[in-house]
Amino acid sequence: MLSSTKNGPLSGLIVIDLTRILAGPYCSMILADLGARVIKVEMPGNGDDARQVGPFYKGLNGEKNSAYFLSINRNKESIALNLKSPEDKLIFDKLLLSADILIENYTPGTIEKLGYGWDFLNKTYPKLILASISGFGQTGPYRELPAYDMVVQAMGGILSITGEEGGRPTRVGVSIGDLAAGMFGAIGVQAAIIERNKTGRGKHLDISMLDSQVALLENALSRYQIEGKIPEPIGSRHPSITPFGVFKAKDGFLVLAAGNNAVFQKLCDAINQTEIINDHRFVSNESRCINHVDLKTIIEKSLMERGVQEWMMIFKAQGVPVGPLNDLSDVVKDPQINARGMLIDTLLSNGEKILTAASPVKFIGDEPFAPSPAPKLDEHRLSLLKELGL
Amino acid sequence: MLSSTKNGPLSGLIVIDLTRILAGPYCSMILADLGARVIKVEMPGNGDDARQVGPFYKGLNGEKNSAYFLSINRNKESIALNLKSPEDKLIFDKLLLSADILIENYTPGTIEKLGYGWDFLNKTYPKLILASISGFGQTGPYRELPAYDMVVQAMGGILSITGEEGGRPTRVGVSIGDLAAGMFGAIGVQAAIIERNKTGRGKHLDISMLDSQVALLENALSRYQIEGKIPEPIGSRHPSITPFGVFKAKDGFLVLAAGNNAVFQKLCDAINQTEIINDHRFVSNESRCINHVDLKTIIEKSLMERGVQEWMMIFKAQGVPVGPLNDLSDVVKDPQINARGMLIDTLLSNGEKILTAASPVKFIGDEPFAPSPAPKLDEHRLSLLKELGL
Numbered sequence: 108m109l110s111s112t113k114n115g116p117l118s119g120l121i122v123i124d125l126t127r128i129l130a131g132p133y134c135s136m137i138l139a140d141l142g143a144r145v146i147k148v149e150m151p152g153n154g155d156d157a158r159q160v161g162p163f164y165k166g167l168n169g170e171k172n173s174a175y176f177l178s179i180n181r182n183k184e185s186i187a188l189n190l191k192s193p194e195d196k197l198i199f200d201k202l203l204l205s206a207d208i209l210i211e212n213y214t215p216g217t218i219e220k221l222g223y224g225w226d227f228l229n230k231t232y233p234k235l236i237l238a239s240i241s242g243f244g245q246t247g248p249y250r251e252l253p254a255y256d257m258v259v260q261a262m263g264g265i266l267s268i269t270g271e272e273g274g275r276p277t278r279v280g281v282s283i284g285d286l287a288a289g290m291f292g293a294i295g296v297q298a299a300i301i302e303r304n305k306t307g308r309g310k311h312l313d314i315s316m317l318d319s320q321v322a323l324l325e326n327a328l329s330r331y332q333i334e335g336k337i338p339e340p341i342g343s344r345h346p347s348i349t350p351f352g353v354f355k356a357k358d359g360f361l362v363l364a365a366g367n368n369a370v371f372q373k374l375c376d377a378i379n380q381t382e383i384i385n386d387h388r389f390v391s392n393e394s395r396c397i398n399h400v401d402l403k404t405i406i407e408k409s410l411m412e413r414g415v416q417e418w419m420m421i422f423k424a425q426g427v428p429v430g431p432l433n434d435l436s437d438v439v440k441d442p443q444i445n446a447r448g449m450l451i452d453t454l455l456s457n458g459e460k461i462l463t464a465a466s467p468v469k470f471i472g473d474e475p476f477a478p479s480p481a482p483k484l485d486e487h488r489l490s491l492l493k494e495l496g497l
Numbered sequence: 498m499l500s501s502t503k504n505g506p507l508s509g510l511i512v513i514d515l516t517r518i519l520a521g522p523y524c525s526m527i528l529a530d531l532g533a534r535v536i537k538v539e540m541p542g543n544g545d546d547a548r549q550v551g552p553f554y555k556g557l558n559g560e561k562n563s564a565y566f567l568s569i570n571r572n573k574e575s576i577a578l579n580l581k582s583p584e585d586k587l588i589f590d591k592l593l594l595s596a597d598i599l600i601e602n603y604t605p606g607t608i609e610k611l612g613y614g615w616d617f618l619n620k621t622y623p624k625l626i627l628a629s630i631s632g633f634g635q636t637g638p639y640r641e642l643p644a645y646d647m648v649v650q651a652m653g654g655i656l657s658i659t660g661e662e663g664g665r666p667t668r669v670g671v672s673i674g675d676l677a678a679g680m681f682g683a684i685g686v687q688a689a690i691i692e693r694n695k696t697g698r699g700k701h702l703d704i705s706m707l708d709s710q711v712a713l714l715e716n717a718l719s720r721y722q723i724e725g726k727i728p729e730p731i732g733s734r735h736p737s738i739t740p741f742g743v744f745k746a747k748d749g750f751l752v753l754a755a756g757n758n759a760v761f762q763k764l765c766d767a768i769n770q771t772e773i774i775n776d777h778r779f780v781s782n783e784s785r786c787i788n789h790v791d792l793k794t795i796i797e798k799s800l801m802e803r804g805v806q807e808w809m810m811i812f813k814a815q816g817v818p819v820g821p822l823n824d825l826s827d828v829v830k831d832p833q834i835n836a837r838g839m840l841i842d843t844l845l846s847n848g849e850k851i852l853t854a855a856s857p858v859k860f861i862g863d864e865p866f867a868p869s870p871a872p873k874l875d876e877h878r879l880s881l882l883k884e885l886g887l
Contacts, residue, residue, distance in 0.1 A: 116688035116689055116691055116692035116700070117688055117692075118692075119695070129715075137684060160716075160737075161716075161720075161737055162719050162723040162724055164723050174719035174722075174723050175719060177719070178715075178718065178719050179715075243837075244833075244859070245861065246836065246837065247832070247836035248833055248836060249833040255754045255818065257733070257735065257741065257742060257743075257820075258752050258820035259820075261743065261750075261751075261752040261820050261821065261822040262820050262822075262823050262831065262833075262834075263823070263828065263834075264825050264828040265669075265670055265671060266670075266822060267822060267823060267824040267825065268670030268671070268825070269659065269667065269668075269670035270660070270661065270667060271660065271661050271664055271665065271667060274661055274664070275661065275732065275733065275743065275745075275750070276743060276822055277659065277730075277733050278659075278732070278733040278734070279655075279659055279673070280656075280657075280658030280660075280669075280717065281655060281658070281713050281717065282715055283673065286713055287680075290681070290684065291680070291857050293684050294680065294683050294684055295858040295859075295860070297684065297687035297690075297691060298507055298531045298532075298687060298858065299860070301687060301691060302506035302507075302508075304691075305509075310506070310860045310862075311861040311862070312858070312861075313859045313860065313861050314857065314859070315857065315859075317834065317837075318837055318857035321828065321834055321840070321854050321855075321857070322839075322855075322856070323671050323676055324671060324825075324854055325568075325569075325672055325676065326551075326564075326565045326568065328568065328828070328852065328853060328854060329552050329568050330551075330825075331825035331826065332564075332851045332852060333552040333554050333564050334552055337825055337826050338670075338825055339824075340667075341670075342667055343647070343656065343666065343667050347550075347551055351645075351647065352668070353651065353656070353666060353668070355665075360666060361651075362647055362648050362651040364648060428643055430648035430651050431652060432656060432657060432666055433651065433652050433657060434657040434727045434728070435657065435658070435714075435718060435720075435727055436721065436727050438652075438654040438711065438714070438718070439718075439722075442639075443633050443637045443638055443639040443652075443707060444653075444708075446637035447633075447634050447636065447705060447707075447708055449711045450711070461719060461722045461723065462722060464711050464718060465711075466712070467681050467705065467708035467709045467712040468684055468688065468704070469702070469703045469704070469708070470685070470689070470700045470701060470702055471615065471700075471701040471702075471703050472700075
C-alpha cells in the first residue's frame with residue numbers, strides 16, 4: 108500500500124492520474140499543489156502527449172523537452188504502464204488499491220474498454236472516486252465526439268462574445284475550455300471526498316468541457332434572453348458601464364474604470380477636458396454608453412499627450428481607478444504578482460530556470476509554495492514498485 | 498443552532514456569505530449547488546450591489562429586478578444585517594456559531610474594521626474557515642487598491658494575448674477575472690474543509706483575483722521565456738497548429754481542427770483543393786503555421802460555396818474535426834448542452850421564465866439539478882431568527 112507524506116490540506120489523499128494534455132493534468136496539478144499525492148500513469152514510449160507540445164527547450168544532451176508539460180505537471184510522480192498488458196494491469200490494480208481518486212480524460216467509453224468502467228471500479232474499490240473529464244460529457248448525442256479547446260470555446264458561446272467590436276469572434280488567448288474543466292474537476296473531486304468522509308462510498312464525477320464553458324457565460328445568457336439581442340464581441344469595453352475599458356496612451360495601453368458620474372468628472376479633470384462633463388452626449392452613464400465611440404475618441408486624443416506611467420500617477424492622484432495593461436514581459440516583473448509569490452523558479456533539466464505560475468490557492472500562515480519539478484517519463488517506477496511490494 | 502437538510506455532497510455545511518457582485522457570489526453559488534447551506538448576509542436597504550446591475554426585467558408591480566443577480570445567487574437564503582449595529586451583530590454572531598465557512602470579498606482590512614478579523618474569528622470559532630476573496634490579495638503593495646474584472650484581466654496578461662492578429666488587446670467576453678477567483682475560492686474552501694476534518698481547526702484562505710488570472714496563463718508564460726518573444730493577440734487560431742481555428746463559410750463561422758498531415762489531407766479533399774496538399778507552403782504543420790494567412794484565404798474561398806450546416810456534414814463524413822460557432826441563440830438550442838441539462842428554467846417574479854446555466858459539476862446517478870430561486874433581500878429573516886432562537 109502507498110502512503111503519502113506531502114504537506115498541505117489534501118495531504119494523505121492519493122490520486123492515480125491517467126490524464127493527458129491539459130484539462131485533466133490541470134485538474135490533478137491543482138490537487139497536487141494542495142498536498143494530494145498524484146501518480147501519473149503514462150503510456151510507455153512517448154507518455155503524456157503534452158510532452159510533445161511546445162514550447163521546447165534543449166536539454167543537456169540536445170534532447171527536446173517540453174516547457175509546456177513542465178508547467179502543468181509539477182508535484183507529480185510518473186510511471187509508464189500499458190493498460191492492455193496483463194503485467195502492467197497488475198501494477199495498476201495495486202495502485203488502485205491505495206487510491207482515493209482515479210482521474211481520466213479519455214473519450215467516453217474508453218475506460219470501460221480498458222476494463223476499468225465505473226461498475227467494476229465501484230464494486231472492487233468502493234471508496235474510490237472516479238473523475239471523468241471529457242469534451243462533451245458521459246451522456247448526450249455528442250458524447251463520443253473528440254473535442255478540442257477551440258471547439259468547445261466555439262460551441263459554448265464564449266468565442267461569439269470575445270473580439271473587436273464589429274469584428275470576428277475571437278478565441279480567448281488561453282485554453283479556457285480545458286482550464287475551466289480542470290478547475291470544475293478539482294471542485295467535484297473535493298466535493299466527492301467530503302461526501303465520502305461521511306458515507307464511505309466513492310462517486311463517479313462526470314465533467315464536460317462544453318458544460319464548463321456554459322457555466323462561465325455569466326450575464327451574456329440573461330442579456331440575450333431579457334434584451335432579445337444576440338450578444339456580440341465589443342472589444343475591451345464593458346457592455347453597460349462607460350468609460351470602462353482599455354484606452355491607448357502615447358506609449359501603450361491602460362485601463363480606466365469610471366463607474367459613476369463623480370468618477371467620470373475626476374477623469375475629465377485629469378485629462379483636462381472638463382468642458383465635456385456637461386456635453387449632452389456624456390451627462391449620464393446611459394448616454395455615455397450610447398456615445399461610447401465619441402467619448403473614446405476624445406479620451407484617447409488627450410491620452411496621446413503622455414505615457415502610461417505618467418497617466419497612472421495622474422489618475423491615481425485624482426482617485427480614478429486605473430491599471431496597466433501588462434503583456435507577459437510586464438507580468439513577470441509586476442511588483443504585486445511577485446510579492447504574492449505567484450511566479451516560481453522552475454529548474455529545467457539543462458540547468459536553466461524559467462518562471463511558472465504558482466498555485467493561487469493560498470492560506471495565510473502556510474509555507475511559501477515550493478513544488479517538486481514535473482517528472483520524467485517513468486521516473487518513479489522503481490520507488491513505486493518497491494512501495495507496492497512488487 | 499442552524500442545521501442543514503439540503504442534498505448534495507456538501508450537505509451539512511453552513512456558509513455565511515458576506516460577498517457582493519460576482520467573484521464571491523460565484524464562489525458561494527458553486528458551494529450551494531453542491532449542497533452547502535448558504536446564508537447571504539446583505540446590507541439593509543439595497544443589499545448586494547449586483548441587485549442593481551442589469552439586465553433587468555420588470556416585476557408584476559413594475560419594479561426593476563436584476564436577472565444578473567438571479568443567475569449567480571440561486572440556492573441561497575438572504576438576511577439583511579448592518580454589521581455596524583450592535584443588535585445586528587448579535588444575530589451575526591449567532592450565525593457564526595453555526596457556521597463552517599465565512600466568505601467575504603471586502604477590500605483587505607475591512608473585515609478587521611468590522612470586528613471580525615481572522616485573529617478574533619479563529620479564537621472565538623476555532624472550526625470556522627474564513628475565505629477572503631479580493632482584487633489583489635491580503636498581502637503585497639496593491640492590497641488596498643480596488644479591483645475590477647477588467648483591471649485584473651489587464652494586469653494579469655490574459656487581455657494582452659486575446660484579440661485580432663495585429664489588433665488591440667481585447668477583453669475576454671465574460672468576467673473571467675471574477676469567475677476564476679470564485680472557482681479557486683471554492684477549491685480552497687473545500688480543501689480547508691477536508692483539512693479541518695482531520696485537524697479540527699479552520700484556516701484563512703486568501704484568494705486574489707490577480708493571482709487567479711496569472712494561474713490561467715497556461716503556455717503563454719513559458720512561450721515568452723523560452724522563445725523570447727512577447728505573445729500577442731492572434732485572433733482565433735492556435736499558436737502552433739495550423740489549420741486550427743475559426744473559418745468563415747457562406748452563412749456563418751465554423752471551427753476546423755487539423756492537428757496533423759493526415760487530417761489536413763482529408764480537409765483538402767473535403768473542400769476540393771487536393772492540389773494544395775503538395776504545395777511547398779503547406780507540406781508540414783511548421784510550414785502551414787508560417788503560411789497560415791495564405792492557407793486561410795484558400796480555405797475560406799472554398800468555404801464560401803456552402804453554408805455551415807452543409808460543411809459540418811461534409812467534414813464529419815471525411816473525419817475532419819469540426820464544430821459550429823454558437824452564438825447565444827444557438828447555445829440555448831444546442832442539443833448536447835440541452836441533453837446535459839446545462840440550462841435550467843428559472844422562474845422570474847413576474848411569472849416568466851429564463852434559462853440560466855446549471856452547475857457543471859455532475860455526478861452520475863444524482864438527481865437532475867433543481868435549484869431554489871435567488872432570494873429577495875431579507876427574505877429569510879424570520880425563518881432564520883426562529884431557527885436561531887431569537
